[in-house]
Each structure stands twice: as C-alpha cells, then as structure tokens.
Amino acid sequence: MTPEDNMTLEEMAAQDGDAPKPKTLLDEGGAVVVEPGDNDEVMPDEEAAPVASSKPAEESGADDGPVLDDEPLPDVPPLSNDKAAQDEAMPEEAGEEPAVEESTKTAAGINRDRISGVFSSQTVAKVGTGTTVRKMIQKAYWFAEEGAQEENGSSIVFVQPLNNNNIPSGPKEALPLPDFLERFNPELEYYQAEVYPKMKEMNSTLKRAEQQREQGALYSAQFEYEATLNFDEQNVRANFGLGLTYMERGETEKAGDIFERVVGLDAAFAPEHKHLFNEFGINLRKSKLIDQAVEYYTRALEITENDENLYYNIARAYFEQGDKDECKSNLAKALELNPSFEEANKFMEYLNKEE
Numbered sequence: 001m002t003p004e005d006n007m008t009l010e011e012m013a014a015q016d017g018d019a020p021k022p023k024t025l026l027d028e029g030g031a032v033v034v035e036p037g038d039n040d041e042v043m044p045d046e047e048a049a050p051v052a053s054s055k056p057a058e059e060s061g062a063d064d065g066p067v068l069d070d071e072p073l074p075d076v077p078p079l080s081n082d083k084a085a086q087d088e089a090m091p092e093e094a095g096e097e098p099a100v101e102e103s104t105k106t107a108a109g110i111n112r113d114r115i116s117g118v119f120s121s122q123t124v125a126k127v128g129t130g131t132t133v134r135k136m137i138q139k140a141y142w143f144a145e146e147g148a149q150e151e152n153g154s155s156i157v158f159v160q161p162l163n164n165n166n167i168p169s170g171p172k173e174a175l176p177l178p179d180f181l182e183r184f185n186p187e188l189e190y191y192q193a194e195v196y197p198k199m200k201e202m203n204s205t206l207k208r209a210e211q212q213r214e215q216g217a218l219y220s221a222q223f224e225y226e227a228t229l230n231f232d233e234q235n236v237r238a239n240f241g242l243g244l245t246y247m248e249r250g251e252t253e254k255a256g257d258i259f260e261r262v263v264g265l266d267a268a269f270a271p272e273h274k275h276l277f278n279e280f281g282i283n284l285r286k287s288k289l290i291d292q293a294v295e296y297y298t299r300a301l302e303i304t305e306n307d308e309n310l311y312y313n314i315a316r317a318y319f320e321q322g323d324k325d326e327c328k329s330n331l332a333k334a335l336e337l338n339p340s341f342e343e344a345n346k347f348m349e350y351l352n353k354e355e
C-alpha cells in the first residue's frame with residue numbers, strides 16, 4: 001500500500017497547489033472570454049476539457065473468438081465518425097495526442113484564444129398570483145468550450161451544465177458563437193473559487209483509479225472510481241473503468257449494473273472514447289454477458305451508423321449467443337460496407353464451412 005492509500009481526497013488535492021489565475025481577454029465584439037491558466041491541468045470530463053485531456057494507456061483491439069485454421073478472429077475497434085479507412089480505427093500509438101487548436105481567427109483575420117471557462121445564464125420567472133406576483137431571477141452555471149472553426153468561418157460553442165458538485169456533467173448543447181455571447185456571462189470568480197478546485201480533485205482521483213487498475217490493484221481502483229463517480233455519476237471514463245474492474249474481478253452481476261448505466265450515456269459512444277468503448281464491449285462478451293454485449297453494440301449502431309467494425313463485433317456476440325443467422329446477417333452488412341474487410345471475410349468463410 002502506498003502512502004497515497006491512507007490520504008484523504010482533500011489531502012491529495014491540497015498537494016496540487018492553488019488554482020492558477022484564469023485568463024481574461026476580449027474578443028473582437030468586446031465580449032469577455034474566460035480561459036484557464038497556462039499551467040491548468042484540469043478537465044471537467046474527457047469530452048469537455050479546458051485543456052487537452054490525457055488519455056489512458058493504449059488498449060488492444062485483439063480478442064479471442066471462433067477459431068479459423070487455429071487462428072483467433074480479433075474484435076475490431078469501431079471507426080470514428082470522421083474516419084473512413086479501417087486502419088484509422090486501430091488504437092493510436094502510445095503517447096500520440098491529436099493536435100489541439102488553441103486559437104481561432106475572427107472575421108477580420110485576427111487570431112484570438114478560443115472560449116473556455118465557466119459562464120452563467122439567467123432566466124426570469126414570475127411567482128405568485130394577482131397583486132402578489134413578483135419576478136424571480138434564476139441563475140444557472142455552465143462550462144463552455146468553443147469548438148474548432150467551421151469551414152465557413154463560423155464558430156460553435158458547446159455548453160454543459162454544472163451539477164450540484166460544480167462539475168460539468170450531462171449532455172452538451174451546441175450554440176452559434178453570436179447566440180452564446182448574447183445569452184451567457186463570464187464567471188471568473190466562481191470558476192476559480194468553486195469549479196476549478198472540484199474539477200482538479202475529481203481528475204486527480206480518476207487518474208489514481210486508472211493507475212491502480214493498470215497496476216492490477218483492482219480493489220483500490222474500485223475505491224477511486226467510486227470516489228470519482230461521487231463527483232459526477234455520468235463521468236464516462238469512471239463508469240467504463242469501474243465496469244472493467246468488476247469484469248476483471250469476475251463480478252459479472254456488478255458489471256451488469258454498470259452496463260445499464262453506460263448504455264444510457266450517449267457520450268460513452270463518442271469517438272474520443274473508442275479505446276474504452278471497444279475494451280468494454282470485448283470484455284462483456286468474454287465475461288459471458290452476451291445479451292449485454294449484443295445490446296451494447298446495437299446501441300452503438302444507433303449512434304454511429306454505417307460502421308463495418310461494429311457490425312463485425314455484434315456478429316461475434318451473436319456467434320457466442322448461438323444465433324448464426326444474425327451473426328451472418330451482420331457480417332454481410334459489414335462486408336457490404338467494406339468488401340475487403342479481411343477479418344469479416346475469414347469469419348464468413350468459417351461459418352460457411354461449418355454448414
């Protein structure tokens with residue numbers, strides 16, 4: 001047991017130091033823009049990070065399966081929505097990070113930092129009746145992050161609500177930049193005093209969980225994943241990690257409970273989580289949670305259409321389920337999308353020889 005195992009989350013967070021001062025600047029319209037400091041290591045969630053998120057160690061897409069000429073048929077990681085070639089879907093090399101654009105150009109050709117930080121919106125509601133009617137201002141806090149500039153020069157800002165723990169959580173809303181600037185106000189002090197410390201603590205906890213799981217300390221990993229979910233029960237990486245931890249310990253009933261939560265999160269099927277997504281699906285099948293594996297891949301196909309690799313993986317799950325008709329049907333769909341899909345062709349040949 002390491003010294004960290006005996007430390008509270010608060011003590012661990014205290015070692016990280018105080019929050020850096022966020023940047024404040026003006027865009028070309030005079031609106032205040034908030035961005036974390038240069039040394040900011042915080043990300044509210046892997047899908048809405050103020051800085052580039054660190055990604056877990058590379059996961060393998062290989063998997064055991066029905067045997068053809070004494071060689072295993074590997075599960076294939078699903079393609080990202082913006083990738084067309086099959087080899088693009090394979091895990092990236094360890095240490096390789098996608099480029100992150102930190103600035104964008106205005107209509108006048110001036111470079112500016114992209115929006116990233118905490119903002120608030122206000123709504124006015126009427127309460128009471130008759131002569132007792134009065135107006136009440138309701139204030140909500142959001143984490144906002146501007147996406148890459150579109151080809152036509154427009155910009156989209158993604159806003160995500162803060163939960164009761166002041167952590168960005170739940171689905172994001174995409175807004176055109178002009179609409180965002182009209183509706184939202186920057187909250188520098190609130191970010192620094194309330195949001196940044198919680199985000200920092202949560203992500204430190206998640207990092208420890210992933211390190212413990214990588215080292216095989218599965219009970220310590222469970223503790224840290226659960227602590228992360230106390231901050232944000234919809235955190236995709238924590239849910240995937242906890243489910244994988246249970247499967248690695250052979251606790252399939254608990255893993256099934258996590259599956260029910262994961263399959264309801266649209267963010268779990270986003271391209272940025274493809275490594276964890278694929279590992280989770282493969283382990284569902286390996287853990288003999290075949291029905292869940294079928295439902296899992298079916299849910300993925302509802303979000304990511306025309307992906308031959310997903311059809312291949314669901315075919316593998318149907319094979320384990322003993323449903324060869326559905327297995328061949330999904331293999332046929334995979335080959336219709338990609339006739340040169342080598343693994344799918346070999347799998348189909350294997351099934352045809354078995355008849």
